[in-house]
Amino acid sequence: MARSSGRSAVAAAAYRAGCVLVDERTGLVHDYTKKGGVISAEIIAPDGGSAERSALWNAAESAEKRKDSRTAREWIVAIPAELDAGQRRELAVSFGAQLASRYGVAVDVAIHEPDREGDNRNHHAHVLTTTRRVSRGAAGELVMGDKASIELSDKKRRELGLGPAADEVKAIRQLWEQTANRALERAGSGERIDARSLKDQGLDREATTHLGPVASEMERRGRISDRGDGNRQVAVNNEQRQELSAQIIDLKTERERRAKISPEAQQSDPLDIFRDGLDKAHAAGDGIDMQIAKRRFELAEEAQANGQNPKHIYSQINTQAQADVISGLYKANEVHRATARKAMGAEGKGHSEGVAERDQQAMPAADLVKAWDGRKVELVRDYRQRAQRLESRINQQIRGISTKRWNADVKHSAKRPAEPTGLFAAFKRSSYETALDAWKATATRIKAWKVAREKDLHKRLERVRGYLTPSGGLAERDAERKLQKERPELAARLPQARDEIKRENEAKKQALLAQKRERQALQKGRPGRGGQGL
Structure with missing residues (x-):
């Protein structure tokens, strides 16, 4: 989690633990107490003890001075469905303790229940680690030290005789595999997990892509994201693969059947x-x-x-x-x-x-309407996808302006002239007031920096979001206008075609009602309106 992307370790910890934390660096209050789905959350220190969540993550934030610093690292693990609640907690805490011991960092382990819209077996844990080694101070508080070995650059790691950081990621995947499989074995389950990629396992299945915070938020609000669409397509592809493989699962029977068929028929x-x-x-x-x-x-x-x-x-x-x-x-x-x-x-x-x-x-009316509506769906989808990309870029620009302004304000606040005191304070008062006026003028300029640009971006953001409303909004309107310009001939005939289809549907409905009345009349012994009863 890097500041360059506008993320905060304090905000991340509050969200994953479902609690309220105050970011002392920015003054922002992150309240996620109404968030559901958090089963448990606990902090593990390298010495096996614990710590207070707010103090830990504010210390992690204040230890980093660069604007592009990484303040936390997150590991998301899917907990096997074969384990019960107690075993799930034991597994997640054990994995977090091993990370704390391996790198000397503090670990915040939060277990979440499955999403309401997802697979109800998908219990998972968010394992948030500090990027610096921690130790205990004289008062028992956690003190941030040097960067953990996994956070070092490959050049620095080579100087220390270590391999590339990518090897650490593979090692952690293997650590999770071993820890989870031991838990499954203790639970008496025959299932096992494999840290290797699907390709290395020889499995004919596509892997899904992690949505990330932006795409996840869009999907929760009912908006379509590119990553979400990609994962849905992967699910369809895998389902088709499973259906095809299920048809030839019994290879021995298939070979015997083919042996009885002539070679010509097999082609x-x-x-x-x-x-x-x-x-x-x-x-x-x-x-x-x-x-x-x-x-x-x-x-x-x-x-x-x-x-x-x-x-x-x-x-x-x-x-x-x-x-x-x-x-x-x-x-x-x-x-x-x-x-x-x-x-x-x-x-x-x-x-x-x-x-x-x-x-x-x-052109038949049904074909004309189907062609028009099909093209309109494509245009609406294109407008929405462009709006989603634009929304992300505008949000990034807004965050960049506010972050730079806040950082400049913090730095400038530290430069406020000190009020003179002591014996010669009266002689220094004039120069102090001049310096203070200059300081205040600079502070005013900082607070006004790109405010107009920020307001303009917010207005643009509101317009862009008009294309992302569930009802269609501006995307539907613009798609209709573009279609009318593209195909004026179709647009001229479209109302007539829709009326024609409506009349056909109404005629079919009336015919069905007439048939229904005839059946009811026959059941009552009256063949028709002019017939005689039995």
Whole structure:
């Protein structure tokens, strides 16, 4: 956790422990007493004792003088679901004690219960360590010393005969593996964890990405983040992998079955799955789905011609086919007009536009609405993603201005002229007042530094957040405007198409109601309104 990114060890400790702490360096109060999900939080010193949380982390902050200092290091560990509450606490505290002993640092261990929206087995611990070695003072308080070995640069570590810092990270992963597996063994569980990467373990599964504080906060507020989208796609990919592997889990049975099949029959065509999709789309008679299936088959043929197996890249082919068809619906008229102008010259302009207009008029209402709404969803998503990136950059700029202003104010406060005292105080009063006036003028300039810029950034931030509202907000409005400019022909016919679909749905509803009334009449012995009862 570095100051350069606007983070504070005091704020981090308060959040993870679910308590209130005052940052003595900035004067900010970090109150997370209303945060739920914190099961336990305790501090472990290298000597096996404990410490007061506020004193520890304020000491860690005050020990660092650089504006880009790292004030704390965090390890997040997933606790095995096979352990009960007591065993989970014992495991987390044991791991924290080993870190404290290994590096001579103080460790703050907070155990959290699973998130409400996540996997209910996901008990985890936040292990926050100081970046400096600690010792006991004369009064029993913790005193910050030199940087721990894991915090040193690789150059300094080489001078001390140590390996690169990356080796320390691997060693801590192995330490957690050993500690957790001993806990599982004591609990009588046959499960084990492995610190190696999925690739080194030989597992055909993608790893998710840690969200981090910014993305986590966005996801909790119902906003979409790039990392969250990436993790959701990884989950889908892994589920597909699991489904495919489950189909051939019994390799012996599969080999026996294949042995009974002729070699010719074993050579299945990779395009079969794409042909099946095309046949189903033809049977359904859906215009856009049929176009997507056709484009998907064309891309599969191209992939096979390039030496690829289309079945192995089905997801990429399907995504590309959908994008090609949706964009093609909007570009079709431009292509028609450009081709006609090139072939016929200026005289063909009216004819080309007439052809394009007839194509638009011939498009079924359902296809037109589906194309419009699909393109609008894409535009809204693009606007929201750009707004999220802009929101992050503006927040960084605001934090940078406020941090620089606060640091300058702290440094300037220390330079306040001392009021003269003693025998010659009266003679020094004039020079003191002159120096004090100059000091106050500088203090005023510091407090006013980039205030206007900061206000402007806050206004921009409010506008950007208008694109991130759950209801769509400005993203929906701008997407609609852009679509109307892109495709005025579609926009002109859209209300009519929507009314047509509404009338069709109402007609279907009335037909269903009529059928329902007929069935009810038959059950009562009346075939119809003009019929005779039985």
